[in-house]
Amino acid sequence: MKNLKFLLLLSFFTVFFTCLCYSWTITKELKADQEEKQWLVKVHPNDPQAHFELAITYAYTNKIEEGLNELKVVDKLDSKFAPKALKIYSVRVKMYPNDWKTRFRYAFTLYFNKKKQEAIKEFERVIKLDPKNVFAYGYIAIIYGELDEVSEAIDYCKEAIAIDSNVAALHLLLATGYYKKGQSGLGVQETFEALRLRALGY
Numbered sequence: 001m002k003n004l005k006f007l008l009l010l011s012f013f014t015v016f017f018t019c020l021c022y023s024w025t026i027t028k029e030l031k032a033d034q035e036e037k038q039w040l041v042k043v044h045p046n047d048p049q050a051h052f053e054l055a056i057t058y059a060y061t062n063k064i065e066e067g068l069n070e071l072k073v074v075d076k077l078d079s080k081f082a083p084k085a086l087k088i089y090s091v092r093v094k095m096y097p098n099d100w101k102t103r104f105r106y107a108f109t110l111y112f113n114k115k116k117q118e119a120i121k122e123f124e125r126v127i128k129l130d131p132k133n134v135f136a137y138g139y140i141a142i143i144y145g146e147l148d149e150v151s152e153a154i155d156y157c158k159e160a161i162a163i164d165s166n167v168a169a170l171h172l173l174l175a176t177g178y179y180k181k182g183q184s185g186l187g188v189q190e191t192f193e194a195l196r197l198r199a200l201g202y
Helices: 002-018 028-043 048-059 064-077 081-095 100-112 116-129 134-146 150-163 168-180 184-199
Strands: none
Touching: 028 048, 048 064, 048 081, 048 100, 064 081, 081 100, 100 116, 100 134, 116 134, 134 150, 134 168, 150 168, 168 184
16 A cells, blocks of 8 residues: 555656646637626626626536636625526527527526436537537536436546546546545546646636
């Protein structure tokens, strides 16, 4: 066990100091999208929809914690916003069925309304429109984890990491899956990788 811990620590520091050149980066388009939603919240601080829009935007721009904080604000402003949001986005997705961001928003809204199986299907549609959308894979993994279908959650995490191995949240999700499966050694490895990426700001 001591040797295992030593090897894990050694591999962690080796990866930390030799892999600094790789990182997840936000595109100009997504950054503009994020800034627009931040501006709307600034202009309309008491509008739950503005905060919800920002929460979803954070969800696909690698700001998971910030997105969760925005959802808390939504609940404070309007505890019954979830079904209202579902009506809004079910209409929008019919208007723009081939826009991956609209699909993502609808999928996220289904998840927010605890319609988990439907949310999985919508996130899968997002992937068809945008095959490299690692955050759609990530949310599918989260939902499968919540449904105690851990093997499926792990598979989706691995698929996402195969596309982009530099998103800390994905490694943390994978670590959680391994811990649930009793594979603590792999869980520790993925936790270390998540910490490395977080230290680099990813």
